[in-house]
Amino acid sequence: MVMLAGCAxxxxxxxxxxxxxxxxxxxxxxxxxxxxxxxxxGVPSAFGKVGPALDQYAQRPYLAGKFPNExxxxxxxxxxxxxxxxxxxxxxxxxxxxxxxxxxAYLYTSD
Amino acid sequence: MxxxxxxxxxxxxxIATGAVVLVVIGATAGVVLLLSGAFxxxxxxxxxxxxxxILEQGLKYSVASNADDIVVPDLDRVADIDVGHACxxxxxxxxxxxxxxxxxxxxxxxxxxPSSLAESARDWPAAHLFxxxxxxxxxxxxxxxxxxxxxxxxxxxxxxxxxxxRMTADEYKRFASSNTHAQCPRPTTAGxxxxxxxxIMLRQYACDNCHIIAxxxxxxxxxxxxxxxxRERKYIAGVLPNTxxxxxxxxxxxxxxxxxxxxxxxxxxxxxxxxxxxxxMAAGE
Numbered sequence: 001m002v003m004l005a006g007c008a009x010x011x012x013x014x015x016x017x018x019x020x021x022x023x024x025x026x027x028x029x030x031x032x033x034x035x036x037x038x039x040x041x042g043v044p045s046a047f048g049k050v051g052p053a054l055d056q057y058a059q060r061p062y063l064a065g066k067f068p069n070e071x072x073x074x075x076x077x078x079x080x081x082x083x084x085x086x087x088x089x090x091x092x093x094x095x096x097x098x099x100x101x102x103x104x105a106y107l108y109t110s111d
Numbered sequence: 112m113x114x115x116x117x118x119x120x121x122x123x124x125x126i127a128t129g130a131v132v133l134v135v136i137g138a139t140a141g142v143v144l145l146l147s148g149a150f151x152x153x154x155x156x157x158x159x160x161x162x163x164x165i166l167e168q169g170l171k172y173s174v175a176s177n178a179d180d181i182v183v184p185d186l187d188r189v190a191d192i193d194v195g196h197a198c199x200x201x202x203x204x205x206x207x208x209x210x211x212x213x214x215x216x217x218x219x220x221x222x223x224x225p226s227s228l229a230e231s232a233r234d235w236p237a238a239h240l241f242x243x244x245x246x247x248x249x250x251x252x253x254x255x256x257x258x259x260x261x262x263x264x265x266x267x268x269x270x271x272x273x274x275x276x277r278m279t280a281d282e283y284k285r286f287a288s289s290n291t292h293a294q295c296p297r298p299t300t301a302g303x304x305x306x307x308x309x310x311i312m313l314r315q316y317a318c319d320n321c322h323i324i325a326x327x328x329x330x331x332x333x334x335x336x337x338x339x340x341x342r343e344r345k346y347i348a349g350v351l352p353n354t355x356x357x358x359x360x361x362x363x364x365x366x367x368x369x370x371x372x373x374x375x376x377x378x379x380x381x382x383x384x385x386x387x388x389x390x391x392m393a394a395g396e
Contacts, residue, residue: 050345052336060333065348066371087350087369 014058017071020105028103032093041110051090057107064088074104154222166223170248178242186237186270189263191293195271196286198264198295202256203228209287211280221252233276240269257298258315258383264296301382309390316377318387325394335374341391348372358388 026043029035035046039053063069063077066085076083078100081090093100144150158166184190199209206218206225218225232240245265247255256265278286302308310327313319319329323337344353348369351357360367362384365374379387 049340049343051349052344056333062334062373065335065369065373085349085369085371089346089349 015069015071015074015108016058017075017101017105017108020071020101022102022105022109025102025104025106026110028095028099029106032095032099032103034103037090040107042106054107055111057110064090071104071108074107075100078103154220156222158222163223166251174239174242177246178236178238181238181241183237183241184266186266186273190267190270192267192270192274193290193293194264194295195267195269195274196290197293198260198268199271199275200287201295202259203268206252209275210278210283212283223251225252228272229276232272237269237273240272241265244268244272255315258312259297261296261298297378298380299382301380301386304386304389306390306393309386312383312387313390316379316383316387318377321374324391338391339394341394342396348374355388355392358391359384362387 029040029043029046034040034054035043035048037048037050038046039048039055040046041055057069060069063073064081064085067073067077075097077090078093079095079097080092081088082092095103204212205215206221207228208214208218210229214225235243243253244260245255245257247253256268260268275283301312306326310324313324313327314329318324318338319327319332321332321335323329323332323339325339325341341353347353347357347361348365350369351361359381362379363381364376365372366376
């Protein structure tokens, strides 16, 4: 499975999630109340300041300050952050793989 | 004579209009040059002669006007030339070379090229050398050393710079090989807090290369999280409650707090970290 599809925009190649539906992802981020801790553009009531703002996410080289920002890593992080960084304040989220893919897809396409 | 006055008025109007037109043409040409990519940013592309002369003279005038108030201590009495050499060996040699010692590749590929100090170190007043070493030179490769070397270390460096041009290659070699114990002293204090000084520190430790910081002009970067409205954040790096004390701890030793973090240890001394944390917690208030 090829997960990473390059997207040339202004000479950059930004990460995209294959098999992720960004529009569905926006609903997923809202439903799981990610906005309690994060600012997420385009997601209603996502104004939380506990975690970092998730705007311009595709342009960020790093994820959680510890990993290169790549689609599969982001999907894993959304599902089970503590397994990747035991000390992190970000909890594991009980959502399906497809929900996580869609959420990641939305983060990579939002401004 | 009314006719003469009218002629004069016409002349003034003509000159003013001409000046405005020239400025507009110049600005337009500049924008076109930048946007077309025709202006080369390559370090292999030499400056024009006039650019060199302007940079050289501009540096001299700027240093002279800023450095003349600096009170020079009695270097023979208070400055330890061995310490100065330790600083020079650690921080200066790779770009500037020494008697009979070539600069390293780092110091060969730059434009403008770092000066060979045999001439400037001999001819420039000690206060000017101190100022350039402490403050660096904007738009050149010369860093400011104020946040890396203590004031005493900087004066020791100046004393060594004054001595170095009088050494033969053999004398330098003997001096360098006998001076292996002296260490270049780092700063230990931060001075009084001001927002301006805190901003200089945040730049001098290169924080703004990875973080957008409230109230500061710098590169547009997404590498680390934005530090605008930092005081509203609940956690530092996702692991520490965001208090000023914890922020100081984090800045001084990020990998001690979170072992796999990509934030590097920038060797920030605690008094500097305290001022940075104070600035970040207050910014945007």
